[in-house]
Amino acid sequence: MSGRAVPAVEARGVGVTLGGRPVLTDVTLSAAPGQWLAVIGPNGAGKSTLLRAVAGLVPREGEVLVEGTAVDDLRPRRRARLIAYAPQSPALPPDMSVYDYALLGRTPYIAYLGSESARDREVTRSVLERLDLDGFASRPLGHLSGGERQRVVLARALVQQAPVLLLDEPTTALDLGHQQQVLELVDRLRLADDLTVVTTLHDLSLAAQYADALVLLAAGRAVAAGPPARVLAEPLLTEHFGARVRVEPGPEGRPVVHLVRPPVSSATEKA
Ligand SMILES: Nc1ncnc2c1ncn2[C@@H]1O[C@H](COP(=O)(O)OP(=O)(O)OP(=O)(O)O)[C@@H](O)[C@H]1O
Structure with missing residues (x-):
C-alpha cells in the first residue's frame, strides 16, 4: 500500500503557449493510482491541451510525473507503456483496417x-470484441461512422495496456x-487492473457519475478541483460556463446537472 503515496499522474505548474498565446497557466493536477479524474470546462478552456501536455505531445513549462518519474526522463517506448492517449479526433489513415490500426497500440511491446x-x-482481438468492433476488424478506417471511428481510437489506446489512460x-x-x-468498459478495466483514468468530458452529469474527482479549467487555469459534489456547484458553473443550471443530487449522491431555460417572457422581451 505504500505505493499509494505516489500519484499515478501529476502535473505541477504546467503552462502551454500556442501561437504566441498562453493557453494553459500554472495548472496543477494529481490522480492517485486507480482514480478516475475528469477535466471539465467551457470550450477553449484548454482541456485537450492539458491532456496533450500530460501525454508529452506539446511543449510545456512545468513538470509532469508518471508514477513519480518525470515523463521527460522516459524513453518513448517506456512512456508508451505507461501512458496511453486517445485523442478526440485524430487523422486516421483511410485505407488501414480497424484491426491493423488497433494493433498499433502494441508497438511499444x-x-x-x-x-x-x-x-x-x-489482446487486440479481445479489445475489439469488448468494444463491439470485432465485426469491423477488416473494414478500412475510411468506411466507418464517426462513432465507430471514436471506438477504434479508444481501442488502440486500450490495446496499449498502459496503467494510465488519457x-x-x-x-x-x-x-x-x-x-x-x-x-462502463473503461471503469471495469480501471477497477480490474487499477488503471488511472484522466478524461475530458463535456457532459458534466456523466463526469460526476464516473469520476472520483474533477478539475474545472477556465481560460487555461484550474479554478476548482475536488469531488464532483464540490466542483459542480451552481455558482461556479454559472460563472465559468455562462449557463443557467440546476444541480441535484443523483445516484449515490453524485450530482446531476440540468440546463434551465431562462424564463420565456424575458427571452421574448430580449428578442
Ligand atoms: N495550435 C494552436 N495554436 C494556437 N492556439 C491554439 C492551438 N491549439 C489550440 N489553441 C487554442 O487553445 C485554446 C484551448 O484549446 P483546447 O482545444 O485545449 O480547448 P478545450 O477546452 O479542449 O476546448 P473544447 O471544449 O472546445 O474542445 C483554444 O482557445 C484554442 O483556440
Missing part, C-alpha cells in the same frame, strides 16, 4: 523490426448505448 506476437494479436472526450460521437458501454 514489439521489438524494433520485429513482428507482433500471438499475445499482441490476442481519454479526450471519449463519448462525444457516441449514441447513448455506446456512451454507457464505453464508460
Whole structure:
C-alpha cells in the first residue's frame, strides 16, 4: 500500500503557449493510482491541451510525473507503456483496417523490426470484441461512422495496456448505448487492473457519475478541483460556463446537472 503515496499522474505548474498565446497557466493536477479524474470546462478552456501536455505531445513549462518519474526522463517506448492517449479526433489513415490500426497500440511491446506476437494479436482481438468492433476488424478506417471511428481510437489506446489512460472526450460521437458501454468498459478495466483514468468530458452529469474527482479549467487555469459534489456547484458553473443550471443530487449522491431555460417572457422581451 505504500505505493499509494505516489500519484499515478501529476502535473505541477504546467503552462502551454500556442501561437504566441498562453493557453494553459500554472495548472496543477494529481490522480492517485486507480482514480478516475475528469477535466471539465467551457470550450477553449484548454482541456485537450492539458491532456496533450500530460501525454508529452506539446511543449510545456512545468513538470509532469508518471508514477513519480518525470515523463521527460522516459524513453518513448517506456512512456508508451505507461501512458496511453486517445485523442478526440485524430487523422486516421483511410485505407488501414480497424484491426491493423488497433494493433498499433502494441508497438511499444514489439521489438524494433520485429513482428507482433500471438499475445499482441490476442489482446487486440479481445479489445475489439469488448468494444463491439470485432465485426469491423477488416473494414478500412475510411468506411466507418464517426462513432465507430471514436471506438477504434479508444481501442488502440486500450490495446496499449498502459496503467494510465488519457481519454479526450471519449463519448462525444457516441449514441447513448455506446456512451454507457464505453464508460462502463473503461471503469471495469480501471477497477480490474487499477488503471488511472484522466478524461475530458463535456457532459458534466456523466463526469460526476464516473469520476472520483474533477478539475474545472477556465481560460487555461484550474479554478476548482475536488469531488464532483464540490466542483459542480451552481455558482461556479454559472460563472465559468455562462449557463443557467440546476444541480441535484443523483445516484449515490453524485450530482446531476440540468440546463434551465431562462424564463420565456424575458427571452421574448430580449428578442
Ligand atoms: N495550435 C494552436 N495554436 C494556437 N492556439 C491554439 C492551438 N491549439 C489550440 N489553441 C487554442 O487553445 C485554446 C484551448 O484549446 P483546447 O482545444 O485545449 O480547448 P478545450 O477546452 O479542449 O476546448 P473544447 O471544449 O472546445 O474542445 C483554444 O482557445 C484554442 O483556440
